[in-house]
Amino acid sequence: MEYLAWAKIHDRVRFELTASGVSPAALADFEADALPVELETRGTYGDPRLIDRIAARYHVPAGSVVPVPGASSANFIALAIAIQRGEVVMVEQPVYDPIGRAAAFLELEVVPLRRLPGDSFNVRLEDIEAGLRRGVRAVFLTNLHNPSGQLLTRGAVQQIAAACAAVDAALIIDEVYLDAAHINASQSRWTAAAVADNCIVTNSLTKVYGLGGLRVGWLVANPDYTRRARQVMDLLSVENAAPSSALAIQAFARIEQLEERYRRAYGTGQPVFRQWLKGETLVQGYDSNGALYECVRLPSGMSPDNLNKHLVAKYDTQVTPGSFFGLNDHIRVSIAPPAAELAEGLARISLALRDLL
Structure with a gap:
């Protein structure tokens, strides 16, 4: 199963x-006012107020943010826009199961990037470089790694992104747990999307913030990727739920x-x-x-x-x-x-x- x-x-x-992740949050946990409920969708590809909140928090341009219904949707879209059917994606192993399944559904060829327990699940740059020489067109990682919880540092991401950029490959990083390192492990808040232009980042309000019921996620990337992401959104959910977006805006206002x-x-x-x-x-x-x-x-x-x-x-x-x-x-x-x-x-x-x- x-x-x-x-x-x-x-x-x-x-x-x-x-x-x-953390247990589900209640409205009282961030002093949210659920009434009046907003039913009118604002913006064409995401509520501009929500986009601005995300962009400000992660120090990225508002135009690089695409709100989507949860990080799972963001990961699917990221794979869909990074490479084409039949091309090769290198996916970390061990891996969060839906990632590999999404890649298979999109008819991508998947090759593993071994993150070995004996090496504390570190990512070996030489393994990525070897894959890129063999035709890998995108690399998919999680940060923090799921299931090990290990951290990819900003410096490591810069090196991996540079190796990918050298052959015009994309680097996709699921960052749904990365804010945990900022909150609990004295790491500065950052995102790979601000590190390199060929990075596609996914995130949400679920794992760290307890708001999975809102189904609010986002993708951050360069303008070419975000244009493609919006096109894919038009084939899937088309719009984000207005009540969820409104509550997410309140959550960002009291994110502390x-x-x-x-x-x-x-x-x-x-x-x-x-x-x-x-x-x-x-x-x-x-x-x-x-x-x-x-x-x-x-x-x-x-x-x-x-x-x-x-x-x-x-x-x-x-x-x-x-x-x-x-x-x-x-x-x-x-x-x-x-x-x-x-x-x-x-x-x-x-x-x-x-x-x-």
Whole structure:
């Protein structure tokens, strides 16, 4: 079963450690006024007020911003505009499952870019350069990486973008988790779209800000890419929902309150997870860059799917199997639950690990 289908329909349990972002926000979390509801669409390709908010926050020209219905739509559109059917896209591996599926749907040839656990999931520039020499026309990365949470620095992005630009290739980066590094890991706020002209960036108000129900995402790129993106939008949703755009504008006006909400969740969950990891000798973790999820390496030979099934059946606990990302010896664990709930869920993982040894 593909990841998103599983994420939507799997049986819920007492200790649900499957999320990758903050819990859904309420209107009160950013003092939003839902009334009167706006039903009239403003602008032709996105509400100009929303576009201006996004552009100001990420220090990019307003003309480079295309609002779309969520980051998933943005990723699909980015792949559709970056290269043509039959051309080659290099996609990071392990990867968020819908990315590879979207590329296949668009009839792109996909080659993997290995991000190895033994190398802390780093991106090797020489691997990208080798792919570009073999005809890769676009490279797709996530930053922070999903599922490992590892950070691509601004300098690394500049190097990768330059290598792509040398052969007129595009660099697509999903940045839905990158603001977590700014909020929790002392990174300056930045976007790859401001680093190089051949970058296409996707983002949304979902993972860090808890507003997935609005389905507000955006794409940031150079004028040629944004022109194509608007053409693709005309074939898909045509317009963005006016009520969602209006609420998103209010969210950006009080974004610090949503940032603080994410910061509190991380500040609560991260120490609990690190304390557990310190005492759990059977698994391996990785450095945190501010995300509300952690990637955990299992004992040799242990299946993440079998572990999760056992957790559900015996311990009323659930994690995300790494197999959904092509990572067959890891699990992804949410640290977003309240401290006591998280600690108990982690303790149950420890029990399940020993059951399966």
